[in-house]
Amino acid sequence: MEQPHGPQQQRPPSSPPVPPAAGGPAAAAADAPHAAPRAPRRLSRRRLLKLGGLVAAAGGLGLYRCGLYDERLLPPGLRVLGRREAAIAAAVIETVLPPEPPPSPERVRTLLAAIDAYLLGLPAEQVEQLRWLLLGVEHGTFWFGARLERFTRLGARGRTDVLTGWQRSRLGLARAGLRGLVALVFLAHYRDAPAFAAIGYGGPLAPGFAGPPASAARYARLLAPPEREPGW
Amino acid sequence: MIYTAEHVRRDRVLQADLCVIGSGAGGAPVAWEAARHGLRVVVLEAGSYLEPRHFTQIEYDMVQRLYHDGAARTTADRAIHVLQGKGVGGSTLHNLNLCKRLPEEIAAQWFADHGLAPLQGGTLPALFAELEQLLGVSELGPAQANANNRVLERGCRALGWRGGWLRHNRRGCVGAGFCELGCPFDAKQNALKVFIAEAVEAGALVLADTWAERLEHDRRRVRAVEAAVRDPRTGAVRHRVRIEARAVCAAASATGTPALLLRSAVPDPYRLVGSRLFLHPGTAVAGIFAEPIHGWRGIPQSYECTEWLDLGPQSTRRVWIVPSFAHPAGAAATLGAFGAEHARLMRDYAHMAALSPMVHDLVPGRVRPRGRFGVAIEYRLDPSDAAQLRLGLVAAARLLFAAGARRVLVPASPALELAREDEIEPVLGALSLRPHTLDLTSVHPMSGCWMGDDPARACCEATGRYHHLDNLWVADTSLFPGSLGVPPQLTTYALGLHVGRCLLAALG
Incomplete structure (x- = not known):
């Protein structure tokens, strides 16, 4: 298995010489004229354990930062948002809605489902931008709120601080992004009587009104019968 | 008749005298004028067919259906929201019914800069008077x-x-206050009610949920319009429609029309199309x-x-x-x-x-196509x-x-x-x-394919005909050579009616 190695020996003869590595004792030693070829180090048990520990720690950190989402607030049948995005959106909803009374899990699920349905009709590019925005909220907690934990793991106060960081950011796009999220949440929120009542809004003047009968008949006549296909 | 995505069950080819792209304040009078004079007219409308009974007075329900991109359309830098309507009737379904004539100062400026002889003299005042009658315009108090x-x-x-x-x-307004979400009481004298309905009754064929994608041309004439019928809920393309017409009139808005022309690579020797866009921010x-x-x-x-x-x-x-x-x-x-x-x-x-x-606004931005159906609006205040x-x-x-x-x-x-x-x-x-300091919104995109006598300085003639293709016409706010300074609804209707009549005379 052992074979002589080193950059000079592995290069084909026509290759230009590799310039010496800049700085570093290891680089200097490798290029020293009298350096003897070294045998590769064997992976000792101790090193193996260290490496395993490091991999496990990195995996744990990765899982902590990017996995293990609480899915209790997620409604079934989401068509646009993935589970992780939906969990982040749920945390955003909880933070954006008025805190008193705190939104119930059922309310958050209802709003999530409404937002998901709304996104279904948006151009794919905008939905993609929203996905990145949600990931930015989730993992940008240090930059926007001086927090080490991701957004979904923060308490209410921490989440508010992070979104405030977005709102007051010097980055115009961050402010615009936060505005977009806020708009989406309130579009889904202000569509029923309890939400209307909380701000003294009257809501629809005549809910379910089917239009003046005379004009309804005229509009119905304009529409082709269901079985008919377009043509002359 | 009006057909929706539900009616189109296979790819189709339709022959017509005129294909009008867009059914708002610009396109509707063109279709009306042509249909009632016996031409076979096909109208393509990207939005859905919505009747008063569909207007629930709830923002969540209506914003998605009445505004392009679910009202999330913005300038490229995301600094300005650009609200543009869709639906059979276009932006007149959701607008607030303001009817102001083209201000004399602006008209004088347009005439001085671009000639536009067919619109000078008594033409515009006569059009406004006729439209005010048709639309039931009256002063509030x-x-x-x-x-x-x-x-x-x-x-x-x-x-x-x-x-x-x-x-x-x-007419018959009950003061419900939900105008921008569509009028369930049918009091708006909008493009659907006043023009499209009569055009349909005269034989026009309206395809709702249908997006014009490309104009097929031979650099002299447009041969056909290629369009896609899309699911109104998901935007998925269901079928394709090809309209072969003697003339085509683009009235897809000040962003949609130039984007369509650019996507179709129409002849544009001076690179003017889409190079000018005003927003009234x-x-x-x-x-x-x-x-x-x-x-x-x-x-x-x-x-x-x-x-x-x-x-x-x-x-x-x-x-x-x-x-x-x-x-x-x-x-x-x-x-x-x-x-x-x-x-x-x-x-x-x-x-x-x-x-x-x-x-x-006096300093314009520009517009170009984005993807198959979208628009990219570049505008800095x-x-x-x-x-x-x-x-x-x-x-x-x-x-x-x-x-x-x-x-x-x-x-x-x-x-x-x-x-x-x-x-x-x-x-x-x-x-x-x-940018991004204030919440800015535009509801009046204008210009984009503007009119003027000199083909080196404008895209269309004063009749609405595109300078570089014989049978392509434009009839929407794209035609404005500059910002209007007032709500554009009545001027758009007037230019639509004017273009419709010029087109009819040209088709014989």
Whole structure:
């Protein structure tokens, strides 16, 4: 298995010489004229354990930062948002809605489902931008709120601080992004009587009104019968 | 008849005399004029066919159906929302019915810069008079004013500023106040009701949910329009439709028309198409009053302040101010607050009045296609236009305080609150107007494929015919050579009717 190695020996003869590595004792030693070829180090048990520990720690950190989402607030049948995005959106909803009374899990699920349905009709590019925005909220907690934990793991106060960081950011796009999220949440929120009542809004003047009968008949006549296909 | 995505079950080829792309204030009169004179007309409309019974008066339901991109369309830098309507009837389904004629100063400027002989003399006044009759335009007065409009009227009176009642196209209005979500009471005399319905009754064929994708041409004439029938809920393409017509009229808006022409690589030797786009950028300023305003009730815009609007050349007053009350989701989005701060601001919702300063912008942006169906709008607020916006913010705040507001909110990030009138100048004077500082919105995109006699300086003739293709016509706000300074609805209808008649004469 052992074979002589080193950059000079592995290069084909026509290759230009590799310039010496800049700085570093290891680089200097490798290029020293009298350096003897070294045998590769064997992976000792101790090193193996260290490496395993490091991999496990990195995996744990990765899982902590990017996995293990609480899915209790997620409604079934989401068509646009993935589970992780939906969990982040749920945390955003909880933070954006008025805190008193705190939104119930059922309310958050209802709003999530409404937002998901709304996104279904948006151009794919905008939905993609929203996905990145949600990931930015989730993992940008240090930059926007001086927090080490991701957004979904923060308490209410921490989440508010992070979104405030977005709102007051010097980055115009961050402010615009936060505005977009806020708009989406309130579009889904202000569509029923309890939400209307909380701000003294009257809501629809005549809910379910089917239009003046005379004009309804005229509009119905304009529409082709269901079985008919377009043509002359 | 009107057909929706449900009616189209396979790819189709249709032959017609005229294909009109877009059914709003520009395209509808063209279709009407052609259909009632016996031409076979196909109208393509990207939005759905919505009847009064579909208008639920709920923002969540209607915004998606009435506005392109679910009202999330913005300029490329995300700094300005660009609200553009869709649906059979176009933006006239959701607009606020304002009917102002093309101002004489603007017309004079257009004629001086671009000739436009067929529109000079008595042509435009005659078109306006005819349309005002057709659309049932009448002036509103104090009896129809809601509390939000009375705030503006009171502010103007207190400051001695110029203002007046607006003219609208409504009949049988009950003052529900849901105009921007579609009128369930069918009081709007919109393009669907006045023109498309009659065109259909005269034999026109309307394809809703159908997006014109490309014009097939041989660099001399357009041979066909390639279009896609899309699922109105998901946007998925279901079928393709090809319309082979003797003439094509693009009326897909000031962004949609140039994007379609560019996507189709029409001859454009001077690279003009899409290179000019005005937006009338505006924002909202809210005042909190002691008495209830209930701004959501009644006709949203019946009074205007024109003290800061002078449309002459070299004008230093280019701001038009109107009431701009929004329903809860719109108001919350404009204020931009969340959590406890949102709750605090919205506690005063019933006591809130809002005014909107809108800038007659002089420095254009540009528009180009994005993907198969989208548009990319590149527009940066020029410093001179930003200065006008600041002028408008200050004026709106002064009007609100003069009318008795206890405090004034400006939709910055976060919202600014002014408790006294003497805070206006220092706070708003110091406010940065760089992109994303204020919540800015455009509801009047204009130009993009403008008219003028010289093919080296304009895209279309004064008749609406595109300079470089024999049978392509344009009939929407694209035709405006510049910003209008006032709401464009009536001028768009007038140009649509004018183009329709020129087209009819050309087709024989």
